[in-house]
Amino acid sequence: MVLSYAEGLAKVLRTAHESQTQDALGRVAGKDVISPKSIPKYDTSAMDGYAICSEVTKNASPQTPVLLGVLGTIAAGDDPEEVIKQVRTDAVDTTNHCLEIMTGAIFPDGYDACVKIEDTVPENEHKGRSILIMKPVSWRANRRSVGCDILEGDVIIPQGKVVESSHILPLASVGIDSVPIARRPHVGVWSTGKEMVNGRGATRDTNGPYLTAAVKEMGLHADFLGVLADDPSALRDALQNAADSADFDVLITSGAVSKGKFDHIRGVLGQIGAEIIFHGLGVRPGHPVLFALVPGARGKTAFFGLPGNPGASSACFRFLIVPYLRALQGQPVAQPMLARLVRQPTTTKTKHGCHAMQDTDCFRHGVLSITATAKLGPFITANCWIHLRPHHSNAPASPTGADLVECYPLSPMGTIRFATTVLN
Ligand SMILES: Nc1nc2c(c(=O)[nH]1)N[C@H]1C(S)=C(S)[C@@H](COP(=O)(O)OP(=O)(O)OC[C@H]3O[C@@H](n4cnc5c(N)ncnc54)[C@H](O)[C@@H]3O)O[C@H]1N2
Numbered sequence: 248m249v250l251s252y253a254e255g256l257a258k259v260l261r262t263a264h265e266s267q268t269q270d271a272l273g274r275v276a277g278k279d280v281i282s283p284k285s286i287p288k289y290d291t292s293a294m295d296g297y298a299i300c301s302e303v304t305k306n307a308s309p310q311t312p313v314l315l316g317v318l319g320t321i322a323a324g325d326d327p328e329e330v331i332k333q334v335r336t337d338a339v340d341t342t343n344h345c346l347e348i349m350t351g352a353i354f355p356d357g358y359d360a361c362v363k364i365e366d367t368v369p370e371n372e373h374k375g376r377s378i379l380i381m382k383p384v385s386w387r388a389n390r391r392s393v394g395c396d397i398l399e400g401d402v403i404i405p406q407g408k409v410v411e412s413s414h415i416l417p418l419a420s421v422g423i424d425s426v427p428i429a430r431r432p433h434v435g436v437w438s439t440g441k442e443m444v445n446g447r448g449a450t451r452d453t454n455g456p457y458l459t460a461a462v463k464e465m466g467l468h469a470d471f472l473g474v475l476a477d478d479p480s481a482l483r484d485a486l487q488n489a490a491d492s493a494d495f496d497v498l499i500t501s502g503a504v505s506k507g508k509f510d511h512i513r514g515v516l517g518q519i520g521a522e523i524i525f526h527g528l529g530v531r532p533g534h535p536v537l538f539a540l541v542p543g544a545r546g547k548t549a550f551f552g553l554p555g556n557p558g559a560s561s562a563c564f565r566f567l568i569v570p571y572l573r574a575l576q577g578q579p580v581a582q583p584m585l586a587r588l589v590r591q592p593t594t595t596k597t598k599h600g601c602h603a604m605q606d607t608d609c610f611r612h613g614v615l616s617i618t619a620t621a622k623l624g625p626f627i628t629a630n631c632w633i634h635l636r637p638h639h640s641n642a643p644a645s646p647t648g649a650d651l652v653e654c655y656p657l658s659p660m661g662t663i664r665f666a667t668t669v670l671n
Pocket residue numbers: 438439440442443450451452453454455501502503504505506507510532533534535553554555556557559620
């Protein structure tokens with residue numbers, strides 16, 4: 248039958264946001280993936296053995312074994328009714344017969360349990376094939392009920408969750424081979440600063456490679472667009488062209504957002520009519536951070552002006568841009584792991600830093616990583632980001648009464664790995 252235009256269009260659009268499961272690995276599910284059926288679809292045997300009526304075995308013992316004739320064999324994939332029809336046309340007395348049944352095979356009507364093959368003794372002298380059962384078999388023993396694994400309507404992958412290879416097991420079992428995926432945001436990254444353009448300041452660009460890699464690590468598109476000199480017209484042209492191209496969902500610069508003579512980002516944004524959502528936050532490091540919407544030929548593009556100090560730009564990326572990129576894909580804010588600090592710092596400001604956490608209950612406070620945002624040494628030993636609230640005013644209370652702090656993996660997609668030695 249010919250598809251209607253509307254049906255065809257729906258298929259075209261669905262394809263745009265669906266990916267074969269193998270290709271969807273590492274991508275974010277754009278919608279809940281719902282099971283269309285219950286698994287197992289039928290009651291099946293959990294063991295190789297014989298489908299029996301358990302009631303008849305209630306008095307079974309070595310002295311009083313129960314003898315059952317074997318009608319036939321049901322293999323996985325067989326229709327039990329067909330198997331029975333092949334051997335009997337008359338009604339079967341289930342109290343003195345059984346059916347050999349293999350693991351995963353559909354249970355025949357009239358039998359409730361499977362007795363394992365090793366719990367039976369073959370008895371071939373009796374007419375036809377028979378077995379002896381020496382002990383009682385419990386009701387529905389070794390029988391898997393329909394839907395005992397996955398029920399029709401169960402959510403296999405919730406919207407916003409990253410698709411992983413382990414999802415393939417339940418997906419394949421219910422016959423799903425493609426997954427709706429969220430559109431992958433595209434991020435453009437620049438670094439700024441004369442010192443990195445001519446190299447005489449002996450400063451290497453750390454922010455550009457880091458930010459580009461960290462976005463890619465989230466499974467998203469990232470383009471490094473180069474290092475811009477401290478030249479307002481070069482900055483203006485780069486930002487305006489990128490916003491007009493509509494190629495990017497998010498634009499990021501690092502540097503030139505503070506109060507120095509060459510910190511031109513704010514001024515340039517004013518020239519191109521950007522809406523400044525904020526410039527400056529009560530957070531250390533990263534207080535000069537700027538967030539704006541840049542108008543372009545085809546709409547507004549989100550812009551983050553990160554401070555130049557690498558510790559500040561990476562913290563602002565983790566605590567502002569990662570949540571934004573997750574939200575673009577319909578993902579909730581990541582949940583932290585809670586930990587208690589060995590030395591409890593008091594702070595009047597929200598603070599972020601990278602730390603070496605010892606275990607889930609306590610960890611050492613890497614002071615340098617919070618106070619010296621130009622230093623990158625702490626990243627060598629750190630295994631997590633930490634979020635300190637001012638005075639821990641709203642901090643969640645631990646069972647022991649001590650304040651807890653929030654910790655996040657260093658990599659937005661990673662987990663916190665504990666070192667075997669204590670790191671200072
Ligand atoms: N008078 C004030 N001065 C500063 C303030 C302030 O409030 N008042 N804030 C300080 C803080 S905090 C930070 S953070 C920095 C941020 O300044 P900018 O965003 O304007 O950054 P720059 O001045 O361009 O660079 C600062 C520092 O970072 C180095 N840098 C820049 N980009 C990179 C890069 N891609 N890779 C590696 N290193 C980079 C740059 O060479 C400078 O050393 O301002 C303080 N000053």
